[in-house]
Amino acid sequence: MKSAGGRLLAGLELDRKAPQPLHRQLYAQLRTQILTGALPSGTRLPSTRTLVSELGISRITVVSAFEQLTAEGFLRSRAGDGTYVDTLWSEAIPQQPMPRPPLSERGAATSSRGTDLFSEAPHSWAPSETESFVASQVASSAFPAATWKRLLARHAGRTDPTLIGYSDPHGHRALREAIADYVNDVRGLGCTADQVIVTSGAQQAFNVLAVLLLDVGDSVIVEDPGHISGRLAFQSLGCPVRGVPVDEEGAVPPEMLGEPGPGYDDGGSPARLACLTPARQHPLGIAMSPARRAEWIAWAQRNGAWIVEDDCDSELRYRGKLLPTLFGLDLSRHVITVGSFSKVLAPSIRLGYCVLPEDLVEPFASASSVIGRPPAMVLQAALADFLTEGHLHAHLRRTRRLYSARQDALLQAIDEQLGHRIDAAPVDSGLHVIGWLREDANDIAVARGLAAGGVYTYPLGEYRVTRQLPPALLIGFAGTAEEHMPYAVGRMAAAWDRWERAKAGS
Ligand SMILES: Cc1ncc(COP(=O)(O)O)c(C=O)c1O
Known part of the structure; x- marks a missing residue:
């Protein structure tokens, strides 16, 4: 003893x-x-x-x-x-604990995000500074805070079971109805409220769709260059992505590229799903032509494949007409549309939606509640009122005017101060322009150099899947006040000069 x-x-x-x-x-x-x-x-x-x-x-x-x-x-x-x-x-319990197992291959791939530049920016970027060129940043000063606060307060005090209990996995009924009205009105989707499911932004919708529609190893067509987070949702499930190029008519369907090509896996089978941004190609900003839309729908029908239509910011349009969604054009029910309030309102409220063919609604709702429960009810109820009382339309009218003026100011300031380094043309919609660099520039190195000087942009090179792209920066205009733009672009020019000098001296 x-x-x-x-x-x-x-x-x-x-x-x-x-x-x-x-x-x-x-x-x-x-x-x-x-x-x-x-x-x-x-x-x-x-x-x-x-x-x-x-x-x-x-x-x-x-x-x-x-x-x-x-x-x-x-x-x-x-x-x-x-x-x-x-x-x-x-x-x-052993006295000498053994080492823990490493992250799974999927876990390591998912958590690395494929880039270190994106993880740098949010940490060192000070939200109080207005001169941010981050591509998806909205104008925080334009956020309708007083209305939002009032609507939140209206629902925050409720104690009925709808607000307090586990909520409907399809989403709050009033919000589903408001979203159906909104997308039918603004985007001509032609859906019922029963086909709408509320999600925590587009990212949750991509993840649920990946689980619901794909098996590990199924190949997925993405645009090259294309939206990074959407691609990662499919990759993290173990689905290889195959990039199709984007030309002046939008993403090129695989059959135009020949066989074997990106539309087929290594065994020659066609891809099971294509994730596309027809309204406004992300990041290049091209609107897909009507002919291309028809070709993609025919591709999905011929191959028994799905199309996920990422329609996340088409409402922010400054000129020209919006073309109909693939969802509205496809009578064979191969298309699912994903939308988000991240750009039209604010990314932090984490609300989005998925519009599905009728037979996918219940499977999606079940899978969605396994992967993550529906968004907070108080937010859903507030957003439902925000839509039905017309505040979103008013906010869109305001921000369209604001962003259009900010874009003009950005292009003018670039022309005056950085015309020797950047060639940028106006965009019809969205929150960023593409600033093309000189042929010999390395956009990732430039973005990194600017970030070291506290100026954040995204390099186009980070959006590529396999294709070599000309060097360019995505330069967001929504987050910088019009009158502040010359100063902000001046900061970019100064950061660029400092970086060039440091490079030359090293
Ligand atoms: C192409 C694209 N899809 C989707 C989203 C929205 O994603 P989420 O709703 O997860 O914020 C964005 C936002 O930046 C985007 O650029």
């Missing part, structure tokens, strides 16, 4: 000034000693009386720590013979 005595007492340090009560401190320190093997199993602990007098604490402190440790299986008391370290914990 081993005796702890002085060894145990020497290892205990109780701090009377600490916020944690003494019995919790004693409990935690004894537990650590048992788990680390400092008090091996079978060790007899000093008597309560000894601990009381040696540590200067009350009997109740010792008794309550011992009772807790006994209840958890760390200690065992033998009638008339004292208290011992139980074998349960000390023998079951």
